[in-house]
Amino acid sequence: MRLRDWLNNRTGYRKLLDHLLNEPVLGGARWAYIFGSALAILFCIQILTGIVLAFYYSPSTKEAWGSVYYLDQEILLGWFVRGLHHYSSSAIILLLVTHLFQVFLYGAYRPPRELTWWSGILMLFVTLAFSLTGYLLPWDQKGFWATSVVASIAGTFPVIGHFLRTTLQGGNDFGNLTLTRFFGFHVFLLPAFLTSLFLFHLFLFRRNGVTPHWKRDTNELHKKTEPFWPKQIIYDIIFATALVFVLSLFVIVQHGAPLDAPADPSSSYLARPEWYFRWLFELLKIVPGKWEGPAVLGFCLFTFFFLAALPLVEKSPVPSFKNRRVHLVVAFGIAGLISWLTLSSFIADWNDKGVALQEKQAQTETAKALQLAKGGIPPGGALDLYLNDSYETGKRLFMEHCKNCHKAGGEEEGEGSAPDLTNFMTHEWVKGLIADPTDPKYFGKTKITGMDPTDVPDEDLDALTDYVLSLGGLAPHSKRGETLFEDSGCHTCHPRGNEEASDGPTLDQYGSKTWMYRVIKNPDHPLLYGEQNEMPAFDGKLLDSQIDDLINYIFNKKSLVVSEQL
Amino acid sequence: MKRRSFFNLILGFCTTAVSAIVGLPVLSVFFDPARKQTVRRGDKPHEFEAVESLPIDIPRKREIIQKGTDAWDRSDPKPVGAVWLVRRKGNTVDAFSVACPHLGCATGFNSEKNVFFCPCHDSAFSLEDGKTIFGPAPRGLDPLPVKIEEGKILVTFKKFIQGITSRKEA
Ligand code: HEM
Ligand code: FES
Numbered sequence: 001m002r003l004r005d006w007l008n009n010r011t012g013y014r015k016l017l018d019h020l021l022n023e024p025v026l027g028g029a030r031w032a033y034i035f036g037s038a039l040a041i042l043f044c045i046q047i048l049t050g051i052v053l054a055f056y057y058s059p060s061t062k063e064a065w066g067s068v069y070y071l072d073q074e075i076l077l078g079w080f081v082r083g084l085h086h087y088s089s090s091a092i093i094l095l096l097v098t099h100l101f102q103v104f105l106y107g108a109y110r111p112p113r114e115l116t117w118w119s120g121i122l123m124l125f126v127t128l129a130f131s132l133t134g135y136l137l138p139w140d141q142k143g144f145w146a147t148s149v150v151a152s153i154a155g156t157f158p159v160i161g162h163f164l165r166t167t168l169q170g171g172n173d174f175g176n177l178t179l180t181r182f183f184g185f186h187v188f189l190l191p192a193f194l195t196s197l198f199l200f201h202l203f204l205f206r207r208n209g210v211t212p213h214w215k216r217d218t219n220e221l222h223k224k225t226e227p228f229w230p231k232q233i234i235y236d237i238i239f240a241t242a243l244v245f246v247l248s249l250f251v252i253v254q255h256g257a258p259l260d261a262p263a264d265p266s267s268s269y270l271a272r273p274e275w276y277f278r279w280l281f282e283l284l285k286i287v288p289g290k291w292e293g294p295a296v297l298g299f300c301l302f303t304f305f306f307l308a309a310l311p312l313v314e315k316s317p318v319p320s321f322k323n324r325r326v327h328l329v330v331a332f333g334i335a336g337l338i339s340w341l342t343l344s345s346f347i348a349d350w351n352d353k354g355v356a357l358q359e360k361q362a363q364t365e366t367a368k369a370l371q372l373a374k375g376g377i378p379p380g381g382a383l384d385l386y387l388n389d390s391y392e393t394g395k396r397l398f399m400e401h402c403k404n405c406h407k408a409g410g411e412e413e414g415e416g417s418a419p420d421l422t423n424f425m426t427h428e429w430v431k432g433l434i435a436d437p438t439d440p441k442y443f444g445k446t447k448i449t450g451m452d453p454t455d456v457p458d459e460d461l462d463a464l465t466d467y468v469l470s471l472g473g474l475a476p477h478s479k480r481g482e483t484l485f486e487d488s489g490c491h492t493c494h495p496r497g498n499e500e501a502s503d504g505p506t507l508d509q510y511g512s513k514t515w516m517y518r519v520i521k522n523p524d525h526p527l528l529y530g531e532q533n534e535m536p537a538f539d540g541k542l543l544d545s546q547i548d549d550l551i552n553y554i555f556n557k558k559s560l561v562v563s564e565q566l
Numbered sequence: 567m568k569r570r571s572f573f574n575l576i577l578g579f580c581t582t583a584v585s586a587i588v589g590l591p592v593l594s595v596f597f598d599p600a601r602k603q604t605v606r607r608g609d610k611p612h613e614f615e616a617v618e619s620l621p622i623d624i625p626r627k628r629e630i631i632q633k634g635t636d637a638w639d640r641s642d643p644k645p646v647g648a649v650w651l652v653r654r655k656g657n658t659v660d661a662f663s664v665a666c667p668h669l670g671c672a673t674g675f676n677s678e679k680n681v682f683f684c685p686c687h688d689s690a691f692s693l694e695d696g697k698t699i700f701g702p703a704p705r706g707l708d709p710l711p712v713k714i715e716e717g718k719i720l721v722t723f724k725k726f727i728q729g730i731t732s733r734k735e736a
Contacts, residue, residue: 061636145671149686152669156729163600171604172736173725175636181599266629266645268664268672270685284669284702285687292702354674354685380642387644404619 021229027212028224029231032106035099036205037236038243042092043198045244046130047191049085057137059183061176062381064139065262069373069382072259079256080248086257087250089131091243093276096124104310104331107319108211114311116204119197121307126194128276133186135274139179139382141362144263145271148174153284156293174265214318260362261369262382270358272349279341282348286341303334394553397546401538408554417445418535424554425474425511431465448532450503451493460484471496472512498527505529516551517544607634607646611713611720618717620653623693625675625682627651627664630723648672649710649721650682652693661710661721662696668703670728682707704731 008014025033056071056078058064071078100120103109109117136147151174155165170177212221226232251257260269273281280296287295316323349355369385378384386392398408405418420441423429436453437443443451454461467481485491493504506527509515521539523529538547614628630647634640648664650673662682666673671686681699682691689701696707713720725736 060639062639062641149669149671152728155727156669161729162727166600167597170599171602171637173605175605176639177599177604177637264645266631266648266664268627268648268674271671281687288702290704358685380644383644384642404615 021233022227023206024209024225025228025232026209026225027216027221028226029235030210030212031235031239032102032213033210033232034236034239035095035102038240039092039095039099040198040202041240041244042088042095043194045084045088046092049081049088050187050191052081053085054187057183059137059179061139061179061263062379063377064137064179065259065382066373066377068138068140068259069370069377072256073370073373080251083251083254083256084247085134087247087254089127089134090274090276091247092127093131095243096127100124101331101335103211106211106213107314107324109311110211110314110319111311113204113208113211116201116208117311118308119201119204121304123194123197123201126190126197130186130190130194131274131276133182133190136182137179137186138259139263140260141263141267141269141365142258142260142272144174144265145269146273146277149271149273149281150277153296157297158293214320259366259370261365262385264383267365268358269362270355275342275346278345279338282341282345285345306330306334390549390552393546394549394551397542397550398553401536401542402550405535416440419443419446421554425469425472427462427465427469427475430469430511431461434464434468435461446532447534448529450532454488456484456488464488464490468507468510471507472510472515474511495527502527513551516554517547520547520550605634605636607632607723609722611711611722614651614719614721616717617653617657617659617714617719620651620659620719622653622655624677625650625652625693627675632723647723647725649723650675650707651719651721657714659712659714659719660696661712661719662707663710663724663726665708665725665728666703667698667705667708667726667728668701673707704729705733708733 053071056067056075058067068082072082073079103117103120132147132150136143151165151169154168155161157164166172168181170181272278283296283299284292310327314324314327321328369382372385372389373382378388380387387396398406402408405416406421407416408421408424419433432439433442434454437451438449438453443449454464456464463478463481464484465481466475466478467485469475470477470481493502495502495506495508497508498506508527518525519528520542522537523535524531524533524537529535542550612630612632620626628649628651629645630649631643632646633643634646650660650662650664652660652662654660664672666684666686666689668684668687668689671684673682673684673689673691675681676683676690679690680693682693682696684690684701684703687702689703690699691697691703691707692699696709698704698706708724708726710724711722727734727736
């Protein structure tokens with residue numbers, strides 16, 4: 001007791017506490033009043049989780065993704081903290097709208113509470129700004145593409161568009177300064193702004209009290225008036241606790257917030273904004289070309305002015321529904337339109353095969369990036385993960401040097417004048433080759449001739465295939481195949497060692513890495529395709545490590561065939 | 567001079583001076599990037615494959631991998647965007663930026679309808695000349711300068727300001 005007395009004598013905290021807890025609630029505690037305090041709690045959660053996120057986050061295009069990845073995947077419960085921050089921002093939007101509707105329906109914007117109402121509306125916009133700036137920070141595909149669209153929208157504003165856009169993104173294009181800027185907004189400016197607004201809001205609320213339902217008469221209200229503590233505060237706490245429970249359950253079920261593959265401006269990512277901006281997105285889609293700007297701007301301004309002007313124009317003696325028909329119709333009209341737009345945007349995507357395909361592709365990319373990131377982010381930034389990846393290098397090399405003639409069953413679109421390398425060196429592929437080397441899929445379109453189709457029963461073909469594959473260690477040895485090889489006279493043209501002067505290419509270590517090296521480096525070698533060869537020799541043009549990557553690619557190319565129509 | 571207005575003068579002077587000394591530089595630092603080329607890319611043309619290796623009137627998407635500086639950061643070549651290459655009869659090639667002129671999403675090609683297509687707000691563009699044939703895009707796909715040297719395709723990559731009818735470089 002002595003300590004508290006000591007403190008009280010110096011701070012007077014008891015008076016403050018008394019003031020906070022015993023402030024009368026006109027008409028008594030009500031569940032309807034719980035939303036504001038729940039918002040305050042969620043905002044505190046954002047600050048707390050945001051601060052620890054900021055302990056890890058590094059705002060630069062090379063590092064942002066990696067730093068979020070690290071927090072998410074390597075730090076104990078990092079995913080949970082980031083998940084809370086992510087989903088709590090959605091919860092805040094939901095609650096804000098609910099809170100706004102509650103005070104709207106009760107008529108709480110009416111004098112003397114105009115300033116409370118206006119500061120609330122401002123807080124809604126500040127929260128949207130929070131979400132917008134936060135969404136870009138991880139510098140992943142989702143955030144990058146969605147936010148570029150927003151920046152472009154800003155750019156279409158009449159007169160100030162260009163200035164607005166370059167100021168927002170900090171320069172002529174998205175880059176490092178966009179991230180540092182968004183980080184500055186998200187972590188310094190907006191929190192300071194929102195905190196001030198919130199304190200102002202709270203101060204005014206405490207000064208003017210709650211707005212009870214208009215039907216309750218003054219006598220009854222005064223009789224039932226009670227202090228904040230305990231009942232109203234208990235209501236508030238119960239709701240906020242339930243909310244935090246549901247939120248954390250949600251975070252667990254979702255395994256934290258999504259982190260897409262690193263932002264890649266050359267990819268074709270399907271840009272979609274967060275759900276609470278979907279209505280805007282859909283609006284852009286349905287309004288025809290030149291009406292788009294005016295329509296979107298008009299709708300937003302109308303909503304804003306409707307909300308802002310409400311306390312000035314709605315002056316009925318009692319805010320009953322009967323007296324406010326027009327206002328209710330407009331408010332529910334706006335809400336209905338926004339909900340309808342949101343829904344139809346989601347429904348359109350659900351019914352679109354292309355969308356599903358692109359989402360699947362994005363998931364594959366994401367899984368790949370997360371896998372590669374385990375080895376650390378390269379000095380050039382997260383996008384270089386792919387460049388440094390053997391498979392991706394192989395793919396690039398294939399695209400550059402091989403795909404004009406060879407197909408490989410992936411994203412490359414070869415013209416197929418040379419053998420199709422799809423499923424290269426699988427049993428099926430080699431069997432097809434032995435059966436008919438003149439097939440256009442194999443050597444049919446090349447100048448390489450000399451071997452006729454092999455006309456033997458299917459089992460024999462299988463045995464031959466196994467034998468040929470065994471030469472390069474790609475299948476176990478087949479005795480039957482070896483006998484067949486010799487009986488059918490294959491060996492008369494195809495040596496199995498490196499003896500000179502033969503009619504056909506040697507099958508020494510056929511299909512193995514050594515053999516691939518030879519073919520890629522010197523396909524015109526007399527032991528291979530000799531004078532009939534048309535393929536360029538890559539000896540001296542590609543490094544051994546590059547040939548390794550190419551071989552790796554050819555043998556492991558994606559089974560996922562990417563549709564041309566994307 | 568009255569005492570009161572003398573005090574007001576001092577107050578006015580001090581506030582203006584302090585606001586100006588601190589405020590103007592702060593504003594400058596905030597707004598300066600808005601009028602700068604913060605992100606710079608080379609303007610050397612990009613070399614792609616030989617004309618003959620492209621099919622006629624079927625677009626192919628190619629990545630643009632380019633060196634550049636982004637504020638303080640000078641980077642090794644990295645992907646900065648993508649282009650459509652379309653070979654025409656008579657061995658000419660058209661190149662378009664993949665970025666949708668509406669709001670910058672990446673366009674795709676719909677091979678059933680034979681049009682370029684943007685999955686964001688459903689704009690569609692003609693295969694022949696990139697003109698907008700459907701949707702909100704205010705202009706057609708942005709053509710890029712193409713040269714053919716020794717049979718190879720050379721394309722100069724550019725970025726344009728989206729959402730406006732005129733074609734202005736960003
Ligand atoms: C109403 C308040 C806030 C909202 C609605 C909000 C929203 C968001 C969103 C949507 C993200 C992206 C999360 C993701 O998907 O990865 C984000 C990231 C971030 N936020 Fe906030 N935020 C709020 C307050 C704060 C505060 C107060 C701070 C710090 C003082 C903060 C720090 C951060 C940081 C460092 C990141 C980047 C890390 C990451 O993306 O995982 N946020 N925020
Ligand atoms: S961005 Fe392509 S239609 Fe909107």
